[in-house]
Amino acid sequence: MRADIAEYFLENQDRYFEAILTHLKITGIAVVLGLLVGIPLAVLSVKKEKLSQPLLHTFSLLKMVPALAALMLAIPLIGTGLLPAVIVLTLLTVPVILINTCLGFQEIDSAIVESAHAMGFGKAYVLFKIEFPLALPLILTGLRTATVEVIAGATLAAYIGSGGLGLFIMTGIGLLRWDILLLGGGTVAALSIIADAALALVSRRAVQYR
């Protein structure tokens, strides 16, 4: 079987690397968009108590929708291809980033924030110089979970025509070819592990002061 994988790999190198690139592109865009949506929403929900509960409930609910179901739902709404995949995966990353960022802010010792205000620092200074750095470890935890989830989710996105490593898995299943299936699946697994380890390293560096 090992020979089969190698052979298939050599014959389809271009498609393989293109699939990895697409996979990473989908993941990257979805995660970045997820951060851009999730973090401001989290800050909003921490600062405006009235918004906190509705926001958190909405996104907790969203978190319960399985990735595959969400992707299928996207077809009638936004069609097929890369764009709907990115939109759906972004929506999947928001809850975990939002919730972790909220936790990160809530766990900051209120005495630290009170001290900062009492020292005459404005809201923006306190937010960017004090609160963000202190919430960073949990924001990074959220980022890490979200990234791993999206790498897995992007595999399913192949079903709605976005491309990526999911294509190899689909092809493998369709043709009952274990070699293609393993090549696709193994690469997705490897990407997940690498991403997780890399972000774990970043997280550890972020809390060196502890």
Add this chain to the structure above:
Amino acid sequence: MTMDLNQKKNDVPVLKFQRVAKRFPNAQINAVNDVSFSVNRGDFITILGRSGSGKTTLLKMVNRIHEMTAGDIFFEGENIKNLNLQDYRRRVGYVIQQIGLFPHMTVAENIATVPSVLKWEKTRIDTRVDVLLTLVGLDPAEYRNRYPGKLSGGQQQRVGLARAMAAEPDLMLMDEPFGALDAITRQTLQDELVKIQQKLNTTILFVTHDIQEAFKLGDRVIIMDEGEIQQYATPINILFEPANDFVSQLVSAEDAVQKLKVLRAGAIASDLGFQTKSGDLRIDKDVYLDKVLARFFETRAEYFVVTGKDGQPIGQISWEQFKNFAQFRKDGVDSKKEAV
């Protein structure tokens, strides 16, 4: 004696409360009710009260962490409502029990925050950080670049104190700063704070629930209960002339030895009334009375000459007078009152 000094400089009080009240949203009664008092430059004022007495609320209205709901507070003659909040807060140091150091910044960065925002030059900031660390008893070379999480509670609060003093504030607010420390560390820091205060002539407003601490540190003590000032006087006046039953009960719980531990020689010294001789035993006015008692026993002296800041004689304490005083008989301080 410090009072005389203050009265000379007493152009405008550093802080003045005028009929200040605070009611929290949804509360039935005022947390602080119709409070008026003033604090002069160089005063070390302690605010003593039980939890719920309004003492912390009182303190936190000064730097507008809590907003008053009635009355006015004046800082160096200006209504604090008219001052730019951020500029004003940078002139008021703030030290709290939870310390509140920024854990992601080094000790030096923590201390440098306000000077940096005030755009001090880097060399000036660096010098200031070293001066302050030395002042609070931490070796700059060793502690500058450490993170707060790696320090003990006592060391952290030393840094907290240094940070609050960084931009040479006109007023320091301290909310039970030593409340979470062990007894030995607390005593050390109390003694050092007194020394620092005397050296820099800083104006301090210090909240505590510990009567020992309040009397030991305060030139004058504000006793709070049910949101109102019960008495605002020197420790010795509070001990001998409690303003009402509440104060009376509060101080009667303290035994004679405890009282000796919180009063200083200067407070009970009477008029000198004679020329000092070279053989006279001298004692500094800031020595606590329990130490004075010990020295009476050690030296078997009949009296001590009490000396002021520059070592000049400012009064005397005789053994007779001390004995009467230690029994908390009124005649123990009668002569002192004439002196003041």
